[in-house]
Amino acid sequence: MRKYLLPGFLFLLDMLILAVAGWLSMIIRFPEAQIEQFYQYLPTFTLNLPAMIGCYLICYLLFHLYNRIWQYAGLREIIYAVAANVAGLLLFLGYAKLIDLGLPRSIYVMSFFFATFGVVASRMGLRLVYRVVTREDRRGETKDVLIIGAGDAGHILMQDIQNRDKRRVVGFIDDDPVKQGRLLNGVPVLGNRDQIEENVEKYNIKEIIIAIPSLPKSELQELANICSRTGCEVKILPEFFKNLNSPTIKVGDLRPLAIEDLLERDTIKLDLARIGDFLTGKVVLVTGAGGSIGSEICRQVLKRNPKQIILLGRGENSIYEIHQELKRTYPEELLMPRIINVTNREALEKVFKHFHPQVVFHAAAHKHVPLMEHQPREAILNNVLGSWNVGELAGIYQVERLVLISTDKAVNPSSVMGATKRVTEMIMQALNKKYPRTKYVAVRFGNVLGSRGSVVPLFKRQIEMGGPVTVTDPEMKRYFMTIPEASQLVLEAAALGDGGEVFVLDMGEPVKIVDLARNMIRLSGLEPDKDIQIKYTGLRPGEKLFEELLTAEDGTVATKNKLIFKAIIKDQDPVYLRPKLERLVGCLDTEECMQLLQDLLPTYQPNHF
DSSP: OHHHHHHHHHHHHHHHHHHHHHHHHHHHHSOGGGHHHHHHHHHHHHHHHHHHHHHHHHHHHHTTTTSSOGGGOOHHHHHHHHHHHHHHHHHHHHHHHHHTOOOOHHHHHHHHHHHHHHHHHHHHHHHHHHHHHHHHHHTTTOEEEEEEOOSHHHHHHHHHHHHHOSEEEEEEEOSOTTTTTOEETTEEEEEOGGGHHHHHHHHTOOEEEEOOTTOOHHHHHHHHHHHHHHTOEEEEOOGGGTTOOSSOOOGGGOEEOOGGGGSSOOOOOOOHHHHHHHHTTOEEEEETTTSHHHHHHHHHHHTTOOSEEEEEESOHHHHHHHHHHHHTTSOGGGEEEEEOOTTOHHHHHHHHHHHOOSEEEEOOOOOOHHHHHHOHHHHIIIIIIHHHHHHHHHHHTTOSEEEEEEEGGGSSOOSHHHHHHHHHHHHHHHHHHHOTTSEEEEEEEOEEETSTTSHHHHHHHHHHTTOOEEESOTTOEEOEEEHHHHHHHHHHHHHHOOSSOEEEEOOOSOEEHHHHHHHHHHHTTOOBTTTBOEEEOOOOTTOOSSOOSSOSSOEEEEOSSTTEEEEEOOOOOHHHHHHHHHHHHTOOSHHHHHHHHHHHOTTOOOOOO
């Protein structure tokens, strides 16, 4: 019943507005000096006033004026109200022409303007009353907000906040001097980015919203650093709104500023046609499918319409989770989860024999540097033997393309993990010669933000516990990428490969780990060294202060994607490599394993402290 109360009230109100509009137009058209003419037209007008009201109300119904939520009315609703009145005028004029009504034309025109004004004013009044009432309801709960960006996105976002949110926009920040000191819908543009901190303090701001979707990452990083010093909660519009064509931004679209936003790199551009060519309609196998990179590769592959995808991993929980996630979006018959260890060649071969994959992404590997220093045999078995099994079976069963996920730690390795990953690169190069029908490609990149083995989840847990945040060394630097970015570039590198290549991804500038820790603390609304302490723990076995993407002897060749380079690395001879690999995977004790790794890799310098 309640849903009909407001439309019914507005319907009766419109009848009253239209009656008043008609009588007001008569009174203005025939002042006291023309009182005789007033009485002359009065019977005709009175008799036909219900027809006029009816014509307008019919058009109001046709234009759905009683189905609209006027509490949130904007320009579009006003346009519809005006259009409904124009239609009502035309309908009434048609009626008047049909019966030869004979009223002065000014009566029609004036009644139209009065009716339009009355209808629009009543709706805007309703909107105003709603805002006043809800503001009273929210009194004491309102959060004062500063919006950075007095453009289209900022304006639309402010309107949504004013309409329905428990926030109050105090002002805008914009670097455009033309906008500064002016009002945007009654809200002042308070200054530029250099005045953020003083305005936060002056107006007791609790939240800052960065509403510039097209902002380059370098500028976003500068703004984020300024905002993080204020102690305010910082929200941002996703890059999804970069190409804003319609007023669709809502408060719910905002997300917290994340550490990934502070990477100094712009969004990558992929050759979707090239990637689609080698994935669409294909059977794809992903090893390590439950891991951070493996699971994201699965998501990216499924966007390219494969025939089937095999989710292979040895951890049942991680494979279960990615399978459950994907089957909510994709048909279950498309997804084939398999719990298999890549060191189990017999079980692995059954997968190749049954599914005949055409593309393989080999992401399964042990990646934790300190753990593998104490268990080199485990690293050798999983990384070297596992990759050898996957690679050989790919050649035997004539897979079109195999892509190995490698790491920057394979360059001049100082850790067992890095050394074993370099050996896996060599295996793929050797197999590329042995099995010419299969294209073997390795993709080498650095740390991935948010992956299970990265420092980001560790820092988050430490911050939540009140610190300290542990950093190895104040000078330690690492290259970083986001998980989706790394996975997308892996797909494109795979599409570019002709076989035997080791591709190197452009990781941007290396980031100091201590700076990453400080930014994460600030993003949590806390102050480094004051609210959360930073503790230096020293280098662990196998770690380096700086990682490299190439050796001093290696060079690179540009590819069609400016973020992907082909490393110039010496080819591997499968005849020479095989006996060395057999001895390596058969080693039994730590000393023997380390010696065999050094024999294979002259650049491997074990780093023990």
